[in-house]
Amino acid sequence: xxxxxxxxxxxxxxxxxxxxxxxxxxxPSFQGALIEAISNxxxxxxxxxxxxxxxxxxxxxxxxxxxxxxxxxxxxxAAQTCVKSGYFQDNPYYVIKVGSGGTPWENAGLxxxxxxxxxxxxxxxxxxxxxxxxxxAAVGALAAKMLAPKPIRRIGxxxxxxxxxxxxxxxxxxxxxxxxxVWGRSAEKVDAYIHEMKQKGWLIKKxxxxxxxxxxxxxxxxxxxxxxxxxxxxxxVPPKGALITCIGSDAxxxxxxxVSLVVKASILVADNPPQSQERGEFQSVLGQGKKxxxxxxxxxxxxxxxxxxxxxxxxxxxxxDSSGVALQDCVVAQMVYEALINSEGQL
Amino acid sequence: xxxxxxxxxxxxxxxxxxxxxxxxxxxPSFQGALIEAISNxxxxxxxxxxxxxxxxxxxxxxxxxxxxxxxxxxxxxAAQTCVKSGYFQDNPYYVIKVGSGGTPWENAGLxxxxxxxxxxxxxxxxxxxxxxxxxxAAVGALAAKMLAPKPIRRIGxxxxxxxxxxxxxxxxxxxxxxxxxVWGRSAEKVDAYIHEMKQKGWLIKKxxxxxxxxxxxxxxxxxxxxxxxxxxxxxxVPPKGALITCIGSDAxxxxxxxVSLVVKASILVADNPPQSQERGEFQSVLGQGKKxxxxxxxxxxxxxxxxxxxxxxxxxxxxxDSSGVALQDCVVAQMVYEALINSEGQL
Numbered sequence: 001x002x003x004x005x006x007x008x009x010x011x012x013x014x015x016x017x018x019x020x021x022x023x024x025x026x027x028p029s030f031q032g033a034l035i036e037a038i039s040n041x042x043x044x045x046x047x048x049x050x051x052x053x054x055x056x057x058x059x060x061x062x063x064x065x066x067x068x069x070x071x072x073x074x075x076x077x078a079a080q081t082c083v084k085s086g087y088f089q090d091n092p093y094y095v096i097k098v099g100s101g102g103t104p105w106e107n108a109g110l111x112x113x114x115x116x117x118x119x120x121x122x123x124x125x126x127x128x129x130x131x132x133x134x135x136x137a138a139v140g141a142l143a144a145k146m147l148a149p150k151p152i153r154r155i156g157x158x159x160x161x162x163x164x165x166x167x168x169x170x171x172x173x174x175x176x177x178x179x180x181x182v183w184g185r186s187a188e189k190v191d192a193y194i195h196e197m198k199q200k201g202w203l204i205k206k207x208x209x210x211x212x213x214x215x216x217x218x219x220x221x222x223x224x225x226x227x228x229x230x231x232x233x234x235x236x237v238p239p240k241g242a243l244i245t246c247i248g249s250d251a252x253x254x255x256x257x258x259v260s261l262v263v264k265a266s267i268l269v270a271d272n273p274p275q276s277q278e279r280g281e282f283q284s285v286l287g288q289g290k291k292x293x294x295x296x297x298x299x300x301x302x303x304x305x306x307x308x309x310x311x312x313x314x315x316x317x318x319x320x321d322s323s324g325v326a327l328q329d330c331v332v333a334q335m336v337y338e339a340l341i342n343s344e345g346q347l
Numbered sequence: 348x349x350x351x352x353x354x355x356x357x358x359x360x361x362x363x364x365x366x367x368x369x370x371x372x373x374x375p376s377f378q379g380a381l382i383e384a385i386s387n388x389x390x391x392x393x394x395x396x397x398x399x400x401x402x403x404x405x406x407x408x409x410x411x412x413x414x415x416x417x418x419x420x421x422x423x424x425a426a427q428t429c430v431k432s433g434y435f436q437d438n439p440y441y442v443i444k445v446g447s448g449g450t451p452w453e454n455a456g457l458x459x460x461x462x463x464x465x466x467x468x469x470x471x472x473x474x475x476x477x478x479x480x481x482x483x484a485a486v487g488a489l490a491a492k493m494l495a496p497k498p499i500r501r502i503g504x505x506x507x508x509x510x511x512x513x514x515x516x517x518x519x520x521x522x523x524x525x526x527x528x529v530w531g532r533s534a535e536k537v538d539a540y541i542h543e544m545k546q547k548g549w550l551i552k553k554x555x556x557x558x559x560x561x562x563x564x565x566x567x568x569x570x571x572x573x574x575x576x577x578x579x580x581x582x583x584v585p586p587k588g589a590l591i592t593c594i595g596s597d598a599x600x601x602x603x604x605x606v607s608l609v610v611k612a613s614i615l616v617a618d619n620p621p622q623s624q625e626r627g628e629f630q631s632v633l634g635q636g637k638k639x640x641x642x643x644x645x646x647x648x649x650x651x652x653x654x655x656x657x658x659x660x661x662x663x664x665x666x667x668d669s670s671g672v673a674l675q676d677c678v679v680a681q682m683v684y685e686a687l688i689n690s691e692g693q694l
Binding site: 010011012013015017018019049051052053054056057058059063064065066067068070079081083085086087089090091092094096098100101105106108110112114116117118119120121124126128 | 467
């Protein structure tokens with residue numbers, strides 16, 4: 001019963017806990033560089049230099065439910081795991097992300113960095129989903145950098161969850177504006193958010209209504225899980241030249257903006273235009289033929305175009321919609337891994 | 348730049364090196380139980396109690412090549428990584444297997460065991476592909492147990508690679524036969540295989556030709572990577588009531604048996620009949636309409652049927668074809684994980 005053909009010396013991957021990961025991700029130099037790296041990633045994506053496998057989804061139809069479903073009402077069960085895999089051409093690594101969440105599970109996740117030279121696992125990043133939050137926020141900051149009017153007098157944050165926190169954190173790198181209005185459905189959560197953000201130096205106030213926020217902010221970032229539109233339902237429009245960045249509600253059927261507001265935009269930008277037909281803020285206007293898919297500009301094209309700049313007095317309303325693409329996972333995982341290796345070298 | 352919402356205490360998965368894994372997989376009690384567990388797994392699979400996600404394949408079309416492709420002739424490049432994910436209903440775990448191989452990579456792989464209760468990674472099994480070899484061999488043994496004539500006077504092994512070693516190892520659990528003929532294209536590898544297997548107690552000899560082997564063995568196991576058929580090309584048939592188990596050549600287009608031999612079988616059995624339309628030994632006869640898919644019996648149905656037994660003097664030629672299904676990975680990963688946990692409890 002001897003093992004057959006055991007290797008003399010096994011390749012052992014590096015394993016990093018969240019604590020290790022946050023040592024590098026909390027550095028301002030890392031966060032600033034992440035926005036730049038994500039920008040480069042979107043350019044490569046637009047040039048077909050990024051490969052992504054079809055996402056595996058477990059725990060949801062057409063596959064069977066996980067065992068936890070048996071212990072709860074069917075209508076509440078929403079646990080699922082997604083496996084997202086991808087890689088850049090001419091890059092040393094490929095990345096597999098395993099994300100899990102949905103009632104009754106806590107959101108969690110990890111990223112796996114593999115070598116394109118050997119196929120082997122180089123590092124397991126036990127990030128508990130933190131890197132997904134960070135890479136999502138980096139796209140919000142990137143969109144603000146490329147598409148927001150200058151100057152921004154006031155930032156509007158819709159939603160008060162974890163991603164609302166990350167968005168403001170990353171916006172520090174792309175704007176000097178520190179004035180913020182926040183709106184959320186829970187007064188308690190709004191107060192907690194305001195308290196926390198004040199401590200981080202933001203001049204932040206509560207908006208009494210979503211309309212008030214929309215009227216007063218040149219940059220609006222939505223981060224909710226809304227199933228019904230929360231912005232634009234009364235016909236109110238934002239200041240001239242505003243950017244609305246939609247980060248939340250990235251599942252099919254979910255939306256944060258009223259269709260009437262999306263229709264008013266001069267420019268629609270998406271992280272992955274084909275994906276915006278089935279999820280995110282543009283699915284209704286595209287489905288109803290009020291805008292054409294060809295009119296949705298890929299973020300990568302904006303990042304690549306040296307000419308794209310807001311001119312003073314540009315009055316276009318721009319809406320940017322992000323539902324997330326695998327390249328963001330690859331970029332952040334590789335950056336974290338290389339920073340960790342580098343920091344070990346310096347010990 | 349403080350981390351946002353860091354958890355107080357992080358869940359940390361167990362990481363097992365190959366050395367740990369082989370401590371449990373080398374136990375005869377483990378190997379015997381594995382065959383039984385795989386049998387139960389196939390029964391569950393036949394009853395639609397197993398969910399598998401569509402396989403992700405990276406490094407091969409339609410996705411781009413890995414970076415190593417640039418350093419070699421295009422015709423030699425074959426590196427790819429497959430991500431296979433699945434789970435049983437009413438089971439505590441789900442499993443993700445990442446397997447990599449193909450020129451210029453060494454074959455490698457790992458298995459990840461996740462909790463269906465929390466979604467989180469319970470254990471990372473750094474098995475370097477050994478568990479895939481083992482679970483593949485377990486199916487060969489299971490097929491022999493269910494489908495081979497009794498007694499078997501002689502076992503024929505076609506191929507001299509790692510899987511040829513595992514097949515004999517697992518056959519010890521299901522037959523008393525110790526007489527073996529081996530055939531391979533490389534005389535040197537045949538000699539090495541014979542030398543090794545003799546040390547393990549097998550009464551093993553070299554067959555001069557594949558025909559000689561086919562004529563003399565009631566149980567034939569093929570384990571090659573043949574692109575052209577290696578057995579049955581001259582019209583020779585095996586002894587009455589024989590079982591031919593085909594383990595190798597599981598990629599589309601690859602075959603080990605000549606079509607004329609497959610046509611002669613009374614019973615065709617496959618681990619996953621729909622899969623046998625596009626890969627393995629039955630693809631030609633099915634494609635040419637010489638056999639119908641409905642005639643291919645699922646292994647799970649054989650395992651479930653209490654009535655299926657070879658009767659004495661049964662002269663049917665049975666061909667069993669295995670191209671591998673994800674349930675095998677789930678079964679072996681769970682068994683290894685539980686055995687490791689159990690052995691830790693006993694320290």
